[in-house]
Amino acid sequence: MTDDPLALENQVCYGLALAARGIIGAYRPVLEPLGLTHPQYLVMLALWQEHPQSNRQLSEALRLDPGTVTPLIRRLEREGYVTRQRQPDNERTLDIDLTERGLALRERALNVPSIMLRRLGLQDMDLAALADTLHGLIAAADAPLPLTAEEAAALSP
Secondary structure (H helix, E strand, C coil): CCCCCCCHHHCHHHHHHHHHHHHHHHHHHHHHHHCCCHHHHHHHHHHHHCCCEEHHHHHHHHCCCHHHHHHHHHHHHHCCCEEEEEECCEEEEEEEEECHHHHHHHHHHCCHHHHHHHHCCCCCCCHHHHHHHHHHHHHHHHCCCCCCHHHHHHHCC
8 A cells, every 4th residue: 555545556446346356256167167157146145045036125135226137037047047927916026936956056056155265265264254344334335424514625626
């Protein structure tokens, strides 16, 4: 780090963006034998945790637009991992559920977390502390504080 507050390497957003891209890239060869992309893996994780879920519930859990989640679900359906079915009492709601094949994939995926910890050199790190920090950042980003008058003045021309 340098003393320059605008140095690229001093920016939290830059570090998080690089870390996210790098970690997602590191997942690629691990998920490939499962036939999943990283976004598909996230959908499956959400469904393994609770199923069935509506498209809207999945979108909210993954913090993705429903238009982004729908193609992921369609691909998972083509692979035989999930089914999509309209709710009988509400035709606009689509329930996503796991197939037997999707449930069986969970058993194969059980090793992904430990493999990733080793690949990323995190096996000795306090993962609970890291998760707490990340969830704190997510919560802060979800409910950003408004600029104070002093902050707004500091940014004004």
